[in-house]
Amino acid sequence: MESTLAFLVAARRCEIHDLEQLARACELVQAVSALVHRLQDERGATNLHLASGGARFGAERAARASASEATELAVRAWLAQPAVGDPALAMAGGTRLFTRIALALHALDGLVALRAEIATRGCSAEAATRRFTHAIAALLALVFEAADIATDPAVSRLLVALFNLMQGKELAGQERAAGAAAFAAGAPGPAGEHALLHLIEAQEACFQRFAAFCPPDTLAAWSAAQAAMPLAELERLRRKLLAAGPGTAFVPALAETWFACCSQRLDRIRELEAALAGGLRAACAARIAALRRDPDDPQSLMQALSGLADTVALPGAALPATALEGTPTSAQADAPASAAGPLGPQLTRSIVDLLHAQSCRLQAIGDELAAVRATLDERKLVERAKGVLMRHQGLSEDEAHRLLRQTAMNQGRRLVEVAQAALAMEAFLPPHG
């Protein structure tokens, strides 16, 4: 009976340990979300600057690059903590998280050269956008991974909400960069209206998934934030961009208007995002606190048992503070004692209740996690299907996404089903293009 209880205590400790590791991962996610916001700002200003041939936004761009660098340093300082890379302290899925961190750091390393090229205008607006977007995608993938490996359903839901909000905001940021380049250049960009339409529609889909997973108070804040956004102005400028034909000439000053309007929207989203990211650690702390004051905490029964042991001279009476060491060795002596029942039916009953409560709780956690992860699995499938189409048919990412979505609409099937079909088809596709 003591061994049973000792392993219930160990299970509880392990659960708290996992939540503590998850709380650390959430700290990283919070720092990463701040960095993504800075990089989006820098990308937008860079676009405006480069597309205007260096005439506009020079100081603004430089200031934003410095802000990015400072925030990147904060992320790197967090990662430099000795405990971060310790396998014994790594959360479940540490291998995957560390790999994502390595990929993100590698992408960030590449920005140094990019900034040098931008400073001498040795880089096109499109190329700069692509490279910033690549780094941001690597950081977003890290947040996605954290959501996928989280062992607590409540925290996992928050991470899924945060990831979708960040992804939607990133698409809004790409829209800002594309529009800023088009207005500043005085003419529509090479990618044209299709790319812009894709960015607009895809961000709406992200915000819907965000709304499906975020807690009620965040949802209310989201409605309030949307009401405060300059959406009429944004739609008016979007219309200008979308209605532009090949011969259209924009008033270049619209670039700043567009940039300011989009930035105002992004800043509102960022406020919500920061609140959500900040809430992650609180959610972990709340879960840990709830476990610690749980009336079903096996530790308290362990103490009751220990107190009783002093009275009835139970075999293995001196239960050590660290519950596991030493208890199960007295198995043979222990078992007859529990069979003969000197602990009384009450304590025996309590252990049965604890075991039942713990089994039910873990079952519920498993079910909830599976439901949250199913959404993530669908996204993984769609991303991989896009990759297949990009590699084999030479499509761009948004072309691949449009093809999948169009096929799903035409066939009346879900996007994820079409993605599965595309993946299954890969074996039959020609190697490249």
Next chain:
Amino acid sequence: MESTLAFLVAARRCEIHDLEQLARACELVQAVSALVHRLQDERGATNLHLASGGARFGAERAARASASEATELAVRAWLAQPAVGDPALAMAGGTRLFTRIALALHALDGLVALRAEIATRGCSAEAATRRFTHAIAALLALVFEAADIATDPAVSRLLVALFNLMQGKELAGQERAAGAAAFAAGAPGPAGEHALLHLIEAQEACFQRFAAFCPPDTLAAWSAAQAAMPLAELERLRRKLLAAGPGTAFVPALAETWFACCSQRLDRIRELEAALAGGLRAACAARIAALRRDPDDPQSLMQALSGLADTVALPGAALPATALEGTPTSAQADAPASAAGPLGPQLTRSIVDLLHAQSCRLQAIGDELAAVRATLDERKLVERAKGVLMRHQGLSEDEAHRLLRQTAMNQGRRLVEVAQAALAMEAFLPPHG
């Protein structure tokens, strides 16, 4: 660049750490499989003994009880190792594994009282079977959990194969116990032919799943083992049991014949099971060794980089042996260096290759694990659906299983689909019976 590499090294270490924890869990699974075999033996002998009114198999039963107790002590001694309950050393999913251990220990505790009742024949053969079966089910659930939380697809496949072999063998053991009781009592048991038919069919389904997941050499050994089993004799005795009507009287001596025949088969299965369980640790060791001599090991690139650092006076030159401590702090100095490229294109290229190889490998592992776990998820659904039917319709386990299977056959649907429907229906079912 060093930080990137440092996190690739950390990811690799984390992967090896996970495999080491998995190897420990496999040790436990091995000990548990030995205990299950002993308990099955004890259950069969007990059944024969009790059903014969204590006339037969007294010494055999006592000897088998002692063998069980000795093997249980070995399991408890393994669990008593101080490192076992340490959350920092727990494998991913430690909470679930520890809970399963607590449940198994609790079930084992209950056997002490059972054996006391059996010794004084204060317990029916049916009740004894039920209580032994309960303890064995708790031990099997532990093996299932280990398969479900394993982070390596090759080891997870082996665990799934082992679990299904053990489950099939357990059903064969239940068949042995039911048949032994019927023959020894001289008349068919109360559960009748339906229960026996279910046990026979369900064990075949388990052995098919085992065959689908086991490695080729084990499959060959399985064919050889089957050829060496007294299957003709078994079928002849099964026919006697199944053809028996309410008035049938068995020759009680057939009990020993049946028990010997079934035991011979179970012992053959056990040999295979022991080989498979023993192979688990070898599989973990092989995976660890493969990772250590992997040409893509980031540690060797780290050393190359460190050697080069001495020559070119790279910032953060003195990379410590424990790669993570200290490296990422030099982020700002590091980044321009990597951008300017004093490491040469070769090392930069190598890191890109490492990142790509690692991403692809983790993707493949994730896909394989998902495929293996899908089988386990289906089993979880079927088990839960059975539970719903047992609770709400007052069915026994094999009645619930038969109902699910019959419904699936009638509707031409998969068992798992019917199970999902049953679970979805739970909300509409009356609370109890």
